Amino acid sequence: MITISKNLQLKKIVSENSEVLFELMQAIYPPAYQHFWTDNGNWYINTQYSKENILQELSEKNTDYYFVVFNDEIVGNFRIIWGEKLANLSEEKQVKLHRIYLHPKTQGKGLGKKLLFWLEEKVKEKGFKIIWLDGMNKQPQAFQFYEKLGYIYHSHTFLPFENMLEEYKKMSQLYKKLNYSLDSTFTNQRIK
8 A cells, every 4th residue: 555645545456456446437437427428438437447458457567556545445546657658749758647537525635636746756756757648628627637737738639439429539638747856856847
């Protein structure tokens, strides 16, 4: 267990946890995203969080996959892919924040911010310079959150999922460059 704060931890997801992760996503995903889909998001949950897909993701090198634990309860998941590059950004070492899902009951408690600050520290420790992610264009509160933390727009892509309504398929790719010196102090800088 990785302690981020007194009541916030990360617990590594292992293959035996696939059913717990599936059930968690059945509770977390629909309230935020069911209106994006013709089937309320069932296809997405059943494919992306199937036991087979989870085992595949857990077997991938250079990834860390965690449960988010708040007040001793699993409330989300957090997946990082080390060394995954965002096309046409730079040659610096990059990490992709692949997934961050938190239960709606945790909103407004600062968990997302704490998780991203922890990630920045890990990025710095491992000598990486850039964190990037794909964000749903139709989730403006998420964009405001990332913008406040210094993430900026780079490009966009479109999801290929047939069950997803056309107006929700656009994903913006956001990134943040971390500048730090060898004395372990660093500042976040926006790239023009």
